[in-house]
Amino acid sequence: MGPMLRVTMRDDGHMTLPVQMGGVRLPGDSTVEHVTVDVPAPGHGQVLLRMRASSICGSDIRAIYREHLGHGAEAYQGVIAGHEPAGEVVELGPGVTTLEVGDRVAVYHITGCGSCDECRIGYPIGCTSPSRAAHGWQRDGGHADYMLAEAISCLRLPDSLSYVDGALVSCGFGTAYEGLLRGKVSGRDRLLVKGLGPVGLAAAMLGRHLGASTIIGLEPNAERASLATQLDLVDVVVTNPDDLAAAVGDATEGRGCEVTMDCSGHPAARHAALEHTATRGRCVMVGEGGRIDFAVSDLLIHKQASLLGSWVSSLGHMAELLDLLDRWGERPERVVTHRFSLADAGEAYAVAAEGASGKVVIEWD
Missing domain, CATH: 3.40.50.720 (NAD(P)-binding Rossmann-like Domain)
Incomplete structure (x- = not known):
């Protein structure tokens, strides 16, 4: 029997999505754990992304991959890793009007409470609410075939920028x-x-x-x-x-x-x-x-x-940077030195942990 599929509707017909997907967690001790989990369904205000690129950040190495050092905002909760994601919108949750299926997006990787002073000025990175969650730290991130994201956190990629460019802007750039x-x-x-x-x-x-x-x-x-x-x-x-x-x-x-x-x-x-x-x-x-x-x-x-x-970026400045890169004709992807599939995530993390490379990226076809 082949893999189970779920069918969702879109304007131009049907789209079939798998019921399960592969993903990566980081148990510590410089180890990558491959897991199979359910493909999530988007709730109100959310979208489901088919992942296209998810890069590895130095913070992943420092505070999760080697050992779980974090507390507070950096506390790793055993979720799917990866906080630098970019992908294609494949399913819309109820109430989403700002995105369409097929949109190419980069994802601001922190979701805040939405009502505190920091959230109101576009800096959910500074949110101190217990509801604050970062992809790859407290909520599932981009090292999986699909990822749930808040529509408000998704920024459309200019045509001139690749998914890898978008992933790099999501945190590092x-x-x-x-x-x-x-x-x-x-x-x-x-x-x-x-x-x-x-x-x-x-x-x-x-x-x-x-x-x-x-x-x-x-x-x-x-x-x-x-x-x-x-x-x-x-x-x-x-x-x-x-x-x-x-x-x-x-x-x-x-x-x-x-x-x-x-x-x-x-x-x-x-x-x-x-x-x-x-x-x-x-x-x-x-x-x-x-x-x-x-x-x-x-x-x-x-x-x-x-x-x-200075700590990460604001949602507004991330959007501003995507626009500037398009106008400048610049490509963050230039600093990538190593590319791996999700199946080779263990090797990807080992290369990143050596501290001698440029950017290391996990990509999908």
């Missing part, structure tokens, strides 16, 4: 863009990016489009440093932290960079970002975890510098 906006990057600024992993590569790419006149990157991993050079995303790549002061000094006449961004989360890199922030400059911290200790008077007060934290 959206996070980088938000950080650059927090830092108010413009053509008046020289930009220092600490850590050229996927988010750092995104920051460099988008920083150039926002007008940064010079971009310096620090990346000790030779493979990632080489990728940044190959993609022509930075003007200067420094692989030895001991050489950073000279490189920044040469590029800025000793003044430091007007905007610095730490995408690594490493204490030494964070300290160096502050150290190389120019007087009255802005230092943005995006990399998660860890701690930092620094001389407040020397690195912050006396320089009259601004120290800014």
